[in-house]
Structure formats: structure tokens, C-alpha cells
Amino acid sequence: MVKPNKTKLSDNFYFEEYFISDNYPELAQKVYDKNKNDGEVIRKLKHHALCITQPFREHVGDCVELDSGVRDKYLNEAVGGSSTSDHMYAIAGDMFVSKYVNDMDKMKELFIWATKNLNYRQLIWYPQTNTKFIHGSINWAIEDKPFKREAKVQWDGRYILADEFFRRGYLDA
Helix, strand or coil: CCCCCCCECCCCCEHHHHCCCCCCHHHHHHHHHHHCCCHHHHHHHHHHHHHHHHHHHHHHCCCEEEEECCCCHHHHHHCCCCCCCHHHHCCEEEEEEHHHCCCHHHHHHHHHHHHHHCCCCEEEECCCCCCCCEEEECCCCECCECCCCEEEEEECCEEEEHHHHHHCCHHHC
């Protein structure tokens, strides 16, 4: 549905890839239409692609896709996103790794690699979802969005710092 902007952000990622929603394509299209000529959004997404999605893809291979990117308030509410979601500031993307969707050990390995190798604001792994995606966002000077670096895992509806999650052996239970 989203028309290609043809703005290449990195070796393997394009602007329009950040405007997708399998369940709400019409809302994603509205977000794209509103942002397709916004230079600030293009700069943010280029930074995201260079710091998060491109290095992740280079490590994993060509099976990395964006499952969610830029959202407005309506798309964010429709997908059940946090009211303070980085997606609404055009600084986040959810990475889906198709060939490892059923391989928890490999996804754990990829998440740990990401925490050590990516330049991120926030990484969140969702191992209990169907797609087992990894959310990654970048730091950007935005009011009410302090600079930080945190990695978390969502487990049983709550967010646990990644170090604690692995130390306590949640996946071993």
C-alpha cells in the first residue's frame, strides 16, 4: 500500500519500510503520507537504519525485516503500543527475523549480540510473541525523551532488565 519514496537510508533499508502495519495498513499509509517529505523524519530514520537495522542485518543476514516503524497516535493505539512509544517520535523500529521465529536460542543469541554491538537507546526483546521481534530505538534530542541505554525483555506482561532476566534464568524455567 505504501508508495516507495525511494529514499535509501542504508545499504539494505529504505524509508518506506518504516511505515508498515500488517493489521492496519490504512493507518500506516496515513502516517507515511504525513511524513514522506519531512526532512527531520528522514534524518531520524537514516540514523536508525545506520545504528540499528543495518548492522543487525549485516550480522544476521537477509532475513531481517521491519515489522513496525513510525506510528502516529492512532496507529500506536490500534497496535496496543505504549503511550510514550519511541515509534511515535520516528526513532524506533521492530525487527523481525523470519528464519529464527521458532528458534528461541538463536533469538536469545541475537538479542545478546545486539546489546553488545548496536548503538541504541532502547532494545526490547519480546520472546513470548508470535514473531519474537526485537524493538530497537535510537537516542535523539527530543523533549521528554532523555538519553539512555537500556536493554529489556518483556516477559509475562512486564519488562525486566536484560541482565537480570538472563541471570535469573527465566528461559530455563
